[in-house]
């Protein structure tokens with residue numbers, strides 16, 4: 001099924017048929033209970049149908065846009081990028097948007113333009129994609145790891161203040177997995193300690209905190225449109241913000257330092273400030289404009305399915321669905337996470353649980369590993385530049401604070417479903433829940 005062909009009404013119809021089918025279909029008969037032999041051990045899988053694929057490309061509605069760009073010969077930043085920026089800013093409910101080559105470029109630009117650099121410390125979660133941490137090193141600052149909250153998977157604001165020092169300059173909250181971080185607490189801490197906030201919303205398109213979009217709640221917000229993302233164009237990114245002067249700085253920086261708006265023009269070549277280059281291309285914007293047409297409807301379907309899936313999973317011992325903070329009015333669900341507590345599954349290791357679930361026809365993943373313990377972290381601290389500009393004491397503090405037991409626990413216990421699994425009818429969620437229940441019922445056979 002293609003969600004581009006599945007309007008909301010059809011989804012709801014399919015959803016209700018799905019729950020009825022779940023009670024009567026052969027798949028269900030085979031799904032739960034001790035009678036169903038695990039597929040990993042040679043039984044029939046709960047599901048043989050593929051889930052919705054990703055990304056979605058609708059030949060009829062999407063191709064003309066991109067072909068027009070290709071035929072025009074104008075492939076570098078021009079009117080289509082401007083159209084995307086205008087529409088994305090409107091969608092986010094924010095004054096300005098700048099399209100970038102990718103999310104990493106957006107984060108680097110935002111940190112640089114907020115004057116985060118050598119000598120500074122930035123608070124960030126270890127439970128994230130590596131780019132959230134690497135961009136901090138790349139601007140010359142030190143990442144200070146804040147343990148995530150194991151219930152929500154998000155950076156834990158209650159563990160922030162103990163790690164703040166006179167060097168702390170910024171908080172980089174990541175709305176990881178597309179679930180919003182606690183922005184009320186984070187912004188209150190930022191205000192109290194005079195810190196800037198760069199939201200890594202690279203997985204959080206359309207997610208909301210108290211009705212406002214993630215990415216618009218701090219000083220600047222950054223997005224990624226990489227291939228796997230809910231709003232994809234292969235590679236792409238954006239910075240959003242309400243402060244014209246700051247956005248002019250970002251626009252200049254992302255374009256070799258060319259004067260833009262309040263940054264002003266100069267005589268000669270026009271390069272006013274030190275800059276980088278991470279401009280979005282026209283064909284990236286054309287793909288995004290097509291994808292954006294479906295984003296609202298898809299986000300709604302993901303949220304409804306996620307809620308239903310949690311209601312089914314919460315009754316299975318050892319399966320702990322993620323929680324959302326009270327302030328969350330909507331999540332993006334780039335990923336759907338839960339924790340697997342093996343003690344309830346007769347100590348069947350997570351790797352075996354995942355293998356059993358995949359064998360039942362449910363694609364799943366163990367998620368992030370300890371990114372903060374990857375070699376790049378220590379290599380950055382030992383690099384010539386960092387040893388030149390930081391004392392041994394400062395570098396050792398960064399190492400010592402890099403202990404995050406709750407983050408380690410999430411790395412050991414998490415199970416993820418990719419967002420495309422949430423795009424089908426409700427009966428797809430029944431298949432997922434039935435497969436997990438079947439594994440639970442047969443757990444003694446897996447040890």
Ligand SMILES: Cc1ncc(COP(=O)(O)O)c(C=O)c1O
Nearest residue numbers: 102103104129131132202224226
């Ligand atoms: C949380 C997070 N931050 C940053 C990035 C970097 O974005 P990009 O891959 O577009 O450079 C990603 C992308 O995967 C991400 O998931």
